[in-house]
Amino acid sequence: MTPARRLLRPADIALVAVLAGVVLRLWHYTQDASLWLDEAMIAINVRESGFGELTGELMYNQSAPLAWLWLVRITRVLFGDGERALRLVPLLLGIAGLIVAWLIARRWLGPAGAVTLVGLYAISPSLIRYSAELKQYSADATLVLMLAGIALWALERSATATTRRWLPAALFWLAALVSSWLSMSAILATPGFALVLVLAIWRRDGFLAALRAAAWGFVWLASFAVHWFAGLAATTGEPHLKPFWTERGALPPEHPNVGQLLEWAAARPEALAIEPLHVPAGFVSVLFYLALLAGLLLALRRRPAAGWLLAAPLISALIYGAVRAVPMGSRLALWLAPVMLTLVAIAADAAFRAAASPFPRAAAWFRPAVAGEPQAAEGTRGRLPALAGGLAALVMVTLAGLVVAPQVAHAGRPVTETLTTDDRGGVEWISQRKREGDLVLVTISSAPAIVWYAKPRVLRPGHYVRASSAADCDPGKLDAAVAGYRRLLVYQGIRTEPKTPAALLAQLQRLGTITEEIDLGESHAWVVTLNPQPSAPGQENCMTLVTLY
Structure with a gap:
């Protein structure tokens, strides 16, 4: 051999x-x-x-x-x-x-x-x-x-x-x-x-x-x-x-x-x-x-x-x-x-x-x-x-x-094509549009993306939100959180709660006018100009706020 x-x-x-x-x-x-x-x-x-x-x-x-x-x-x-x-x-x-x-x-x-x-x-x-x-x-x-x-x-x-x-x-x-x-x-x-x-x-x-x-x-x-x-x-x-x-x-x-x-x-x-x-x-x-x-x-x-x-x-x-x-x-x-x-x-x-x-x-x-x-x-x-x-x-x-x-x-x-969440691109898009005095709002599952990809002190989310059940819904809490602000920067990354995307979009449309938006597959980001007097909140599509800062 x-x-x-x-x-x-x-x-x-x-x-x-x-x-x-x-x-x-x-x-x-x-x-x-x-x-x-x-x-x-x-x-x-x-x-x-x-x-x-x-x-x-x-x-x-x-x-x-x-x-x-x-x-x-x-x-x-x-x-x-x-x-x-x-x-x-x-x-x-x-x-x-x-x-x-x-x-x-x-x-x-x-x-x-x-x-x-x-x-x-x-x-x-x-x-x-x-x-x-x-x-x-x-x-x-x-x-x-x-x-x-x-x-x-x-x-x-x-x-x-x-x-x-x-x-x-x-x-x-x-x-x-x-x-x-x-x-x-x-x-x-x-x-x-x-x-x-x-x-x-x-x-x-x-x-x-x-x-x-x-x-x-x-x-x-x-x-x-x-x-x-x-x-x-x-x-x-x-x-x-x-x-x-x-x-x-x-x-x-x-x-x-x-x-x-x-x-x-x-x-x-x-x-x-x-x-x-x-x-x-x-x-x-x-x-x-x-x-x-x-x-x-x-x-x-x-x-x-x-x-x-x-x-x-x-x-x-x-x-x-x-x-x-x-x-x-x-x-x-x-x-x-x-x-x-x-x-x-x-x-x-x-x-x-x-x-x-x-x-x-x-x-x-x-x-x-x-x-x-x-x-x-x-x-x-x-x-x-x-x-x-x-x-x-x-x-x-x-x-x-x-x-x-x-x-x-x-x-x-x-x-x-198989991982459709682009947190890097979404956080960068939000960071480029951040102005002094803007309120940053992100879904709770997107918090790690903000912590990892945002430069220190450029994005500091005021609140994290998730979809709420009727039992723990407080319709006025979101309105109180955004009161006094003119613009919202909103980011939604991976969807861990199926109800959150639709509920979040409904709330943003109620609170003001979406002036900019980017669709990154599963990720979405919005710039919202808030109305002086948003329409009255209701129990439907309620959001729960988790305030961390």
Whole structure:
């Protein structure tokens, strides 16, 4: 075998997908989109808090792993407050995820499975988006997949080692320890991975070997305790999030009965297909989950421990969601996406291997490089297996086309088309029109944008407003607040309350004449010349004022 052939494997064809994924992530990163609400709140904490202060309670009820916050703080100190500087850490972690997917694919998958895994990972709209966003979700996806790969490796190495059989498990715990400071999802995934790893060692090597493997977990537990008391305890448990995620179905109702819990669990596959997987609903999502289930069954049949390792994050997430500890939906479920894609890739790999089994040369090319791969179907020959394998391969190709086409179309769109809030442009527009004596009025959800993008003392909002229910409406309060002013500068950024935009516009038209307006997608800004005597307020479209200055 030539040195080049020893260095390269057929599965390395997936490097093309790695390159495509890097290009897509860099493309979205260089779009330099405005920070949206959650990003701005993180950015304010990083700008206005030192390294020590980031260990305490964060402003705006934000929460993030401490080491991740410190890394972002370092990039801000080194490169400034620009969006690209702040998003550099998520970008690098997102690109690292591509490399982790490729390393897993080349070790345990053949060419078909490798291209499926890395290709789907490369073009996933959610994995691309959060690689160019100032949130920790790219770290979640990357580090959970990395822990899965290290746990699979630890199973193999501890089975073949003749000395220091404890070392692979120790290295897993070390990786889990480091990951826990960068990703809260890595903390969530670690117990499931560790349980499968320790039980597999127990079954193979006995109780004492399993006990030694589990003992290293106390180091991880001690590290987690330090992290918890140093930062996480003060930044988790925000009271508004559980109602928010319950309303969106990511959490079951409070105190659910068995029927409600089963109904919630049954809705999770469809919800995850929409976000974060971006798999078209209906027939395509059914095919996707059939492929995922096939991959899981294949893994369980060939290497049960490896199959359970890959199932562990899904089972853990379902348990966390059922007890209302962690939402199982949207961006907070992004850590599940890489493992789900891995299971689909296992099914694709087995399907193409079975289809190629009657042809020795093709079968040799489709075979993974490492013997004892966790996903492989048993090699068989004959007409019936060949027909079944060919049909399965055809289904996988069809599924790939149906899934990949919309994801490629979505992945290539500029980030400004998918994130429609332009707080940077809106705040700049308002700042240019600010005159002495103007009253600045912004919606409550736009407050972080004003704090982040406005120059000091140029914009100082007098009041923050939000739509009010009839029960707490005070129609005259807004009139009293604007009395004595001639002009209003009003900004509405991201819409967190559906009623606010219409209510705000109705109030502005009642109070005066809109002389200038800019539409920035979801963001709007107005200049309003106030009437000396505005029309009488009413209960309809009432606004609640939150006075902060």
